[in-house]
Amino acid sequence: MTSLVSTSHLQLAAFAFGTTGWILCTISMGLVEWRVWHVDNTTIISSGIAWVGIWKVCFISYLHVSSDLKEQICHKMNDYETSIPNAIFVAQGLLLIAMVVGALGMASTIFALRSIYMGILYKTQIIRFFLVAGFLYLAAGLCVLIPVSWNFYSVVHNQTISFPPSFYMPSSPVTQEVGAAIPVGIISAILLLMSATFSFSYRFPVTPNARV
Numbered sequence: 001m002t003s004l005v006s007t008s009h010l011q012l013a014a015f016a017f018g019t020t021g022w023i024l025c026t027i028s029m030g031l032v033e034w035r036v037w038h039v040d041n042t043t044i045i046s047s048g049i050a051w052v053g054i055w056k057v058c059f060i061s062y063l064h065v066s067s068d069l070k071e072q073i074c075h076k077m078n079d080y081e082t083s084i085p086n087a088i089f090v091a092q093g094l095l096l097i098a099m100v101v102g103a104l105g106m107a108s109t110i111f112a113l114r115s116i117y118m119g120i121l122y123k124t125q126i127i128r129f130f131l132v133a134g135f136l137y138l139a140a141g142l143c144v145l146i147p148v149s150w151n152f153y154s155v156v157h158n159q160t161i162s163f164p165p166s167f168y169m170p171s172s173p174v175t176q177e178v179g180a181a182i183p184v185g186i187i188s189a190i191l192l193l194m195s196a197t198f199s200f201s202y203r204f205p206v207t208p209n210a211r212v
Helices: 002-006 009-030 086-117 123-156 181-200
Strands: 035-038 049-052 056-061 071-076 175-178
Touching (some): 009 086, 009 123, 009 181, 035 123, 086 123, 086 181, 123 175, 123 181
Antiparallel strands (some): 035 049, 035 175
């Protein structure tokens, strides 16, 4: 059993990286700071800065309160709003998939590590669980990497968004920059892809007590 445990250090690291990557994926999905827009019309967007996320758009306004008080106004982006770019809707779907698939990858890794550390020497079962975990981590990593890269590209090229009039948002900013959610997503994708690599690298040792 000791020799079997010693072969699973990378897979234990895969579980740690996968768990951290999954948590960061969840955090990235919940953050509104995907794109930070700087606008010149401060009549409604008083601070001149608006945060464009994948679920909602937020900005600070003094319009409905006194100049000494500020109010954060957020508008939720819905599926029926055809003016919202595909990069945002794709990000919504893929990050939800990444959360589910990543959680399944962690569960598969747990089953494999449980068998190793409890001395349940079923070679096929252990290898199969690590392979499944690897594919799931790979899928989750790609599901995070695609929307993060797409939105990063949109920011770099200062692409516009035709928001509905009720959002009180201009169609294009003066400038825009990458928000906190994108680097968090990039780190998440890297960790998930590393987890996939470590899971695929497992090799069952030759032991006389092993069962197929």
